[in-house]
Amino acid sequence: MNISIVPFGSGDIPFGKSLTDAEEWHRTGADWARLLRIEPQGVFKATVDGKGAGVAAITSYGKLAWVHSVIVDRKYRGQGVGKALVNACIDYSDGLGVRTLKLDAVPPAKKFYEKLEFKTEFESLRFTRSGAKGSALVQRMRPEDLPRVEAFDQTMTKIDRTRVIREIFRDNPEWAFMARDSHGIRGYLLGRPDDARVNLGPCICVPGTEQWFVKMVRSAMSTVPEKSYRICVAATNHKALIALKSMSFQVSQSSTRMYMGEKFSETEANFAMISPEKG
């Protein structure tokens, strides 16, 4: 059996989507295309004897990067393909000078990542609920707001997520909200629908102003009340958990945040992850 790791290109999107569909990850072709635009060299395909066998990818933010989209076709599991894919991600991030790798491991994959020497950091929760009728309580983000929002994000998170923010906004401008008062930007929220629900995140709010988080989430949920909404957040952000419970969100899934390398603690301003694959 000959395992090779090769670059994943736009022609591989149908293959990638067949794997995410088989796992019911609800990822659209546009989501795959956006991942490639964000990190064109950081998406990998495994082949076994020349046939597509798996995928894995990285989203990097300077000293921090996320490993994601690790899937091996069922018929090739247990033969070292997953390990070869994650090792390709580690090699790629080493080349970028990344000091911390993170990921969200679903329960069945936790032991696989432990074998690869990822350590547990905390529980990562996914909350869902259906939308609600109402009117927008905060303003929508406009293209001209982007530079200030990106600078705000960088100040709060201490990493540069500009590429990712830009690409999500570009594909979903109608799902972008921001909160502003006399002090300037207090928070922002981006959303993006997939084929099952609307994913809300990233959301950054100045700590202590979580009323803006509630207002932005309510504004998003009133956009299409019939849809289901999902927010992923660290179980360590108690203010976000309290706010989500006050809006009747329920935990629908949990995974384990794992890391490798230097410890990088996330800011309490992080009220919603971008997604399990982009941190």
Ligand SMILES: CC(C)(COP(=O)(O)OP(=O)(O)OC[C@H]1O[C@@H](n2cnc3c(N)ncnc32)[C@H](O)[C@@H]1OP(=O)(O)O)[C@@H](O)C(=O)NCCC(=O)NCCS
């Ligand atoms: C998780 C997954 C990628 C593993 O891929 P794989 O090709 O079967 O894994 P490998 O054969 O490379 O296994 C590497 C090591 O991990 C171990 N391992 C793999 N899956 C394991 C599991 N579920 N439980 C315990 N150990 C596991 C293997 O025994 C092997 O150990 P060894 O190095 O001592 O021999 C694959 O099962 C998969 O695609 N799952 C569905 C998608 C998914 O959940 N992805 C992760 C999202 S967070």
